[in-house]
Amino acid sequence: MPADHRAAIDNLPELATWLEGQYDLRGRHPEREPLYAEYAARSARFRDSSSWSCLRYAAPERCTIDWFPPPGGSGAVPLLVFLHGGFWRAGDKRVFSFLAEPFVAEGVAVALIGYELAPAVSVTRIAEQVAEAVAWLVKEAGRLGFDPSRITLSGHSAGGHLSALLSAAPPAGFGVPRFHGVMPISGIFRLAPMLLTSINHAARITPEEAVALSPALKAEFHGRRYHVLAGAGETEEFVSQTREFGAMMEVACPGSTTALVPGRHHFDIFQDLADPASPVFREALSLVSQAA
Template identity: 40%
Template structure:
């Protein structure tokens, strides 16, 4: 079977242009996040994990002692959004009895992706020092890349947190960054071949004992489906326990909705 090379890499990684009403999603996310912060049993905002202006996380706590720590890392091609835009995505895990940490990180082009990877590792360590028990990581799009990096053999995640890590859920994640070298996104990302290779989880073996879920919408751009299939295939061959879910009827902007529902199949797969 002949596979033709792409000639428009910007379109291959463009999401909003292929989603009806895409411009309405960010304000809805922000509104839902603000509403959730008013109703969650307990929230601790702006917990610092470093000296940078964006090196802070929000922690959402259940009514009783947490069963463990869940961490959600947001997307936006490493260039957009902040923790406060995504608070509502903690709802499902909090309802199931978990504490949920949502960090911000320094955005590109101010930071490079390798530096952001290190920030996410420090944010997880900070939250893990507050909440005991098992750790579950989830991330969307660029956030899916960042949490998958935490489970790679080349992860900057400290041994203490890594030993507690149970399941990584990458939702529409980017696991091989080399195609982004061909996009105009790279004006901000400032990737070169060396960093794109070093920061691609699919090009590293997983940590021993890794359980990884690649979850993607069936209506997403073909490159996002390919990226999810790629990590599940490669890491399964490296000995990790992997799962691939291509969710029918979901696109890049609504595939994350399962995180808000404590009874969703996504939460069942991630938190068991």
């Protein structure tokens, strides 16, 4: 065994301790619980006051799409697809209905995709399910009234990972030539670090999956333009992954951008994304709405 490999193995306990701190976000941010309770309440109020529906794309209970069309929309409108986070082992799309409100007000349809969770299913299966959901949406585009050539994929944390991963899959499998935009938020683009954390007790990512499912290791991407963002107050690991993947996309897909949002961390970045006056929202809306 080469000496540098032996040194790396000897340092694994120290590395694992450091990575645990980088990804123990609930421990780092005790304010997450009241924040997410506020998000859930805002989402419930928005669902009560809007026209939306729950659409089923596959048989498992969680495999549904919360569909929010723009009021009075006519013709084919842009579509924003959002995938919730939770390290593939937790989370609920219903907490994030409130994110749809400012977008539908601007004439954008929003689809929040649900999927099964680890350890009941593998992360590979989760990736397959969200791909099935997007393909189902494309097939139903005429009935739902959106333009399949103007789909923007987005998601937060594990959902950011999934949105980036979807954009690296051959687009013919979705029935589109490419995606209009891709906006991973606080995403995970290299999965190998997960293998050394307690997150993997439930996620159960194998070394083979860590390679196959890492967007940063893909050779081709099929988004017209990427906007890769995270809070500037994220951990070093999330900031570095965002910067690395954003730099990759700026080269692979000219016109792509990377942003670290000042004063925001992993859980409160949604405050800006749902604020119509925020530069974060305006950039997201520009990505979603601009002409193809």
